Amino acid sequence: MISSDLTRRLFVKDRGTKILLVVIDGLGGLPHPETGRSELETAALPNLDALATTSSCGLLSPLGPGLTPGSGPAHLALFGYDPWNNEIGRGALSALGLGLDFKVGDVAARLNFCTVDENGLIVDRRAGRIPTEKNAELCKILAQIRIPEVEIILASEMEYRAAAVFRGQGLADQVTDSDPQLTGVPPRHLEAHRRESERMVDVANDFLVQAKRMLAKEAPANMVLIRGFGGYPVLPQMADVYGLAALGIAGYPMYRGVAAAVGMETVVCDADIEAECRVLEANFADYDFFFLHIKKTDSAGEDGDFELKVRLLEEIDKYIPRFRDLRSDVLIVTGDHSTPSRMGSHSWHPVPLVLSSDWGIADETAKFSERGCRGGAIGTIPSTDLMALALAHADRLDKFGA
Amino acid sequence: MISSDLTRRLFVKDRGTKILLVVIDGLGGLPHPETGRSELETAALPNLDALATTSSCGLLSPLGPGLTPGSGPAHLALFGYDPWNNEIGRGALSALGLGLDFKVGDVAARLNFCTVDENGLIVDRRAGRIPTEKNAELCKILAQIRIPEVEIILASEMEYRAAAVFRGQGLADQVTDSDPQLTGVPPRHLEAHRRESERMVDVANDFLVQAKRMLAKEAPANMVLIRGFGGYPVLPQMADVYGLAALGIAGYPMYRGVAAAVGMETVVCDADIEAECRVLEANFADYDFFFLHIKKTDSAGEDGDFELKVRLLEEIDKYIPRFRDLRSDVLIVTGDHSTPSRMGSHSWHPVPLVLSSDWGIADETAKFSERGCRGGAIGTIPSTDLMALALAHADRLDKFGA
Numbered sequence: 001m002i003s004s005d006l007t008r009r010l011f012v013k014d015r016g017t018k019i020l021l022v023v024i025d026g027l028g029g030l031p032h033p034e035t036g037r038s039e040l041e042t043a044a045l046p047n048l049d050a051l052a053t054t055s056s057c058g059l060l061s062p063l064g065p066g067l068t069p070g071s072g073p074a075h076l077a078l079f080g081y082d083p084w085n086n087e088i089g090r091g092a093l094s095a096l097g098l099g100l101d102f103k104v105g106d107v108a109a110r111l112n113f114c115t116v117d118e119n120g121l122i123v124d125r126r127a128g129r130i131p132t133e134k135n136a137e138l139c140k141i142l143a144q145i146r147i148p149e150v151e152i153i154l155a156s157e158m159e160y161r162a163a164a165v166f167r168g169q170g171l172a173d174q175v176t177d178s179d180p181q182l183t184g185v186p187p188r189h190l191e192a193h194r195r196e197s198e199r200m201v202d203v204a205n206d207f208l209v210q211a212k213r214m215l216a217k218e219a220p221a222n223m224v225l226i227r228g229f230g231g232y233p234v235l236p237q238m239a240d241v242y243g244l245a246a247l248g249i250a251g252y253p254m255y256r257g258v259a260a261a262v263g264m265e266t267v268v269c270d271a272d273i274e275a276e277c278r279v280l281e282a283n284f285a286d287y288d289f290f291f292l293h294i295k296k297t298d299s300a301g302e303d304g305d306f307e308l309k310v311r312l313l314e315e316i317d318k319y320i321p322r323f324r325d326l327r328s329d330v331l332i333v334t335g336d337h338s339t340p341s342r343m344g345s346h347s348w349h350p351v352p353l354v355l356s357s358d359w360g361i362a363d364e365t366a367k368f369s370e371r372g373c374r375g376g377a378i379g380t381i382p383s384t385d386l387m388a389l390a391l392a393h394a395d396r397l398d399k400f401g402a
Numbered sequence: 403m404i405s406s407d408l409t410r411r412l413f414v415k416d417r418g419t420k421i422l423l424v425v426i427d428g429l430g431g432l433p434h435p436e437t438g439r440s441e442l443e444t445a446a447l448p449n450l451d452a453l454a455t456t457s458s459c460g461l462l463s464p465l466g467p468g469l470t471p472g473s474g475p476a477h478l479a480l481f482g483y484d485p486w487n488n489e490i491g492r493g494a495l496s497a498l499g500l501g502l503d504f505k506v507g508d509v510a511a512r513l514n515f516c517t518v519d520e521n522g523l524i525v526d527r528r529a530g531r532i533p534t535e536k537n538a539e540l541c542k543i544l545a546q547i548r549i550p551e552v553e554i555i556l557a558s559e560m561e562y563r564a565a566a567v568f569r570g571q572g573l574a575d576q577v578t579d580s581d582p583q584l585t586g587v588p589p590r591h592l593e594a595h596r597r598e599s600e601r602m603v604d605v606a607n608d609f610l611v612q613a614k615r616m617l618a619k620e621a622p623a624n625m626v627l628i629r630g631f632g633g634y635p636v637l638p639q640m641a642d643v644y645g646l647a648a649l650g651i652a653g654y655p656m657y658r659g660v661a662a663a664v665g666m667e668t669v670v671c672d673a674d675i676e677a678e679c680r681v682l683e684a685n686f687a688d689y690d691f692f693f694l695h696i697k698k699t700d701s702a703g704e705d706g707d708f709e710l711k712v713r714l715l716e717e718i719d720k721y722i723p724r725f726r727d728l729r730s731d732v733l734i735v736t737g738d739h740s741t742p743s744r745m746g747s748h749s750w751h752p753v754p755l756v757l758s759s760d761w762g763i764a765d766e767t768a769k770f771s772e773r774g775c776r777g778g779a780i781g782t783i784p785s786t787d788l789m790a791l792a793l794a795h796a797d798r799l800d801k802f803g804a
Binding site for chain 1: 432433438465466467469470471472473474475485486489490491512629630742744745748749750751772773776777781782
């Protein structure tokens, strides 16, 4: 992986070239047991396949063989940041993405509305994916929670997801999640990974007790799970390490959050490829680097819906000509990680990558799929190497040494 | 990358096996926009292709995806040295390669004769590639420069290139170049990267002022650019880290310089493959390891001359039988980096590699090209891994652990 010190030294300013990075969340899949073809191999993707044949192809490995990333590390790696030494709590990403008042010293956390039965066992970790409007109502109820000497900022996100920022003396992150990632069990007790986090555990427990009482009469969202505690992230900014004026376009707040954390400007828009594409087109003249995030493929994979993921990929394919029409100097289409429908979860499998520029070796026989990108010019590389490759193809990196 | 501590521990002495490493400078290219075929794919290379089908093939990545090396780092990587932590100024490489009196405490720099207009703006950074004889005359003129308490050793190199060694109290490297790498602009002001280098900046500025006056009446070489300041490099020696008696054969002084820096003996010869091949044949009995450097392909690539690079590759191909006739235990043909004619500069793209020994898996369908070596037995590996592979194929590395 290129270090930020190195890119600071090698990047060339003001080249006027543009890089468009389209990230299809949870892109990679696995073969369907009946057909032997993955979601990508099943979908009809004429535009993505055509792009692949004129691009350099390869696979991105988010964290290395066997290691499955969460969304935060997967995106940090794509942006060229060491995902192991730059952990951002999911809550911090949500708070950033929602544009909450979030500062150094605060701790943010994700809240997931859920359904529990009369014994307090979790029946649905997502409360049937309640509508965002219902979420907003429930957040207003939770805004009545009072904890001495602690300020709480709440905001609804999408569907069952909300975020909280806790502000007060002596709060620190590195607290475990109450979400057990399972149903049929009660929420987990929170634990502090370090002594400085003990007060945060007490505050969060107080919050959960009050929330349970306030939500008891609601259905299906009669409880809340808390997870992803994170302090305010302090990361090198893309303008400094790459010399790029960057715009992050993502309907889902968490992805705006990770974009904001590395110094991209962000635009609030619908979580919809058409809306995102319009934002891209409207702002194309004003930035050097564009991160466009497409979420729904990952949700379909997580829900185990092979057919839906195939349909969503086919819908995305229709937008490829619009992306190409912008004539960015470098166009990259890839994913942050795999989310095979058969697994119903993120996975470690490398994800397809196509990179189109004037300076590549075209893989004339490639297809946009796990197997179809495998033998390409780029090979299988760590996600963290992508930014150096993008900068090089945009003529934005100097050579090293004489 | 294998560390020098590890090879010191694992190498096996006196095996009597021989390794021949042929480095074709700037070997890799990119497809021609009209034919879709690279320089290597366009050239008729019967001998290299035949070698590939009986060799293990792969690609070498000099510095990793997207990162373009200069000649120094590219060769250090080929010789198994960490290119990031062993920077050698180009001037130091030139001084070593020219066999100048160059010692610890001295600072060497490259001088490039150039053409400036009446306003001092650079018109040609290479003064029309003046003949080496003219260069020698101009160096005699510059030998009249006097700077109090500083000894200056000057030597002409090839075409427009010369080298200077500065000797005196308080001189240090880490000074920026005056060469702006552009035409239509004036030379850059020199800057010290650290306080210890400030006297070197003063001395070099004094040198440039006097040089400008002395060269004012010359044409086309009426000025000199200074670059690549470097102190005497102190690197582990190949005899110690690999147990190899090594010979570096390179017509161009800079490549003898990098060979000398890692402890190879070097022989001065013409920058001509025939001359280099004769030196190789004459000395084959007396060393274990041979580095033979072929320069002209890189120059053709840098000049953007696709056809010339193709012809030069075809000329090199004719020498492959003579290399094979020597029956080295390991024969490697590769490049230090790519220099695609279409880019007219070094690039980051991986370069073809063939390695022939008794212990390889032959890639029977390979071709000696960027795409033809891609699927081979070796895969895409960092250049820094090559030496361990060469030693292993020469039966010169012990196993690690019991």
